[in-house]
Amino acid sequence: MKIAVGGFHHETNTFAPSKADFDAFARGGAWPALCRGDALFESVSGVNLPVAGFIDEARAGGHQLVPLSWAAATPSDRVTEDAYERIVGQMLEDLAAARGLDGLYLDLHGAMVTEHHQDGEGELLRRVRAIVGKDLPVVVSLDLHANVTPAMVELADALVAYRTYPHVDMAVTGGRGYRLLATLMSGRRLAKVRKALPFLIPLTSGCSFIEPAKGLYESIDERERVPGVASLSFAAGFSPADIWHCGPTVLAFGEDAAATEAAAEELYQAILAQEKGFAGTIMSAEQAVAHAIKVSATAQRPVVLADTQDNPGAGGNGDTVGLLAELVRQRAPRAVIGLLFDPAAAERAHAAGEGATIEIGLGSHSGLPGHEPLRGSYQVKKLGDGRFECTGPFYRGARMELGPMALLEIGGVEVAVASRKAQLADREMLRHVSVDPEERGIVAVKSSVHFRADFQPIAEQVVVAAAPGPNPVDHLQLDYRFLRPGVRLMPTGPLSQGPKQ
Known part of the structure; x- marks a missing residue:
């Protein structure tokens, strides 16, 4: 079979301080840079990405692959209209030039918002169908945090989402996508079910390492084994995307429509029954640092603090210094924090050299109200070029391009600084x-x-x-203006009142 392959990833936090322009996709960083044609194969080879998993399985199946383009940018505010149109334009140009296709696979995120479209993926699929028609099998893999819209379900023949958070199964999900596409290319068609859940899930409580998400995701394999059901997914949604269809969904695809509907309903009810468990708890920066100091005094291993509200993986710029300031204020021993995004500070450190002391205001350059740089004397302890390969389960195989990096120290606390945004999710980054x-x-x-x-x-x-940042765990702090009415903003919490004028 002849299969076209491409991808376009962006997780959009519409409350974040900066947008994703074309350069954010073109220069790369944590994930490969924008690539087109045969360069796609080399760029994603060996990386924990759905497109890489799909390519490996499709090649093993003896199929001919037609590469389109693949692009990703660090989560942020909306994708600019210029970036979207240029990237989608080149992808569709190559798709239109392909002849004799038997199928199409797209590696998408599912929570892309652009300056001109609430549903970036739905709009892309609409344009794809205008080129390939309604009969070509189209399969899409999605991030676990996809905000799955009715348009996405209507325009794709099947959608399949990750089942782990941290997303250690991205490449595995691409393999699932391949098997769905193989089913469709054999001439079979699948019934579709989409069920939207009535509450938003905070990122921190959707982790598949902890309950209730752990048990729910682990149950999907067994639920999916029902005869006539080909695929079952629980997309937890990306709550800081202020769009009509924001929120979690259950998706099911199968040859037996009744069995597929029943499997989706059972999973939907199981998630509803666990709603209260998704509320979660969280400490303030002051409480978290004090607790970490106390535990670390006798521990043999490090205490790990998650600065979740400035997570670059959820739209933060990675430049707030609230948690750093608290570590310094409480004189936290043997503490390190990273990655702090500050290209100017990294440049100053490289100009001064290792061992030097520099007077700078670190971080908080995004212009967020109430945020100020942490000014003081910083010792330059180590410099790096930001080029290395990750070895951990999430970023496995990713060839980082984070620009000049520096390890600084202030008040006994070390700070790892980078020139490009990336969440600290791999030990190689330190x-x-x-x-x-x-x-x-x-x-x-x-x-x-x-x-x-x-x-x-x-x-x-x-x-x-x-700690203070643009990605609050409590969604009640967010001013939703486009979310549909009747959705609970937090598990068991108050309802959205619908779009505001």
């Missing part, structure tokens, strides 16, 4: 600047959950801290 995280008493990470894949195995405890 090792690159000569920090062995296992040797520190406290490791603070700008991440919500993905860090757990590589850091939880070495942690004495994991503590989630609510």
Whole structure:
């Protein structure tokens, strides 16, 4: 069979401080840079990405692959109209030029909002169908945090989402997508079911390492084995996307319509029964640091603090210094925090050299109200070029391009600084600047959950801290203007009142 392959990823936090322009996709960073044609195969090879998993399985099946383009940018505010139209334009140009296709696979996120479209993926699929027609089998893999819209379900023949958060099964999900496409290319068609849940799920409580998400995701394999059911997914949604269809969904696809509907309904009811468990708890920055200091005094392993509200993986800029300031104020021993996004500070450190002391205001350059840089004297302890390969389960195989990096120290606390945004979810991000995280008493990470894949195995405890930032755990702090009415803003919480004028 002849299969076209492409992808376009962005997780949009519409409350975040900066947008994703074309350069955010073109320059790369944590994930490969924008690539087109045969360069796609080399760029994603060996990386934990759905498109890589799909390619491996499709090649093993003896199929001919036609590469389109693949692009991803760090989560942020909306994708600019210019970036969207340029990237989608080149993808569709190559799709239109392909002849004799038997199928199409797209590696999408599912929570992309653009300056001109609430549903970036639905609009892309609408344009795809205008080119390939209604009969070509189209399968899409989605992030676990997809906000799955009716248009996405209507325009794709099947959708399949990750089942782990941290997303250690991205490549595996691409393989599931391949098997669905193979079913469709054999001439069979699948019934579709989409069920939207009535509450938003905070990122930190959707982790599949902890309950209730753990048990729910682990149950999907068994629920999916019902005869006539081909695929079952629970997309937890991405709550900081202020759009009509924001929120979690259950998706099911299968040859037996009744069995597919029943499987979706059973999973839907199981999730509803666990709603209260998704509420979660969180400490303030002051409480979290004090707790970490107390535990680390006698622990043999580090306490890991998650600076979740400035997570670059959820739209934060990674530049707030609230948790850093608290670590310094409480004189936290053997503490390190990262990655702090500050290209100017990294440049100053490289100009001064290792061992030098520089007077700077670190961080808080995004212009968020009430945020100020942490000014003081910083010792430059180590420099790096930001180029390294990750080895942890989440970023496995990713070839980082984070620009000049520096390890600075202020008040006995170390800060790993980078010139490009990326959540600290792999120990190599610290090792690159000569920090062995296992040797520190406290490791603070700008991440919500993905860090757990590589850091939880070495942690004495994991503590989630609510330091100031643009990605609040409590959705009641967000001013939703486009969310549909009747959705509970937090599990068991108050209802959305619908779009505002």
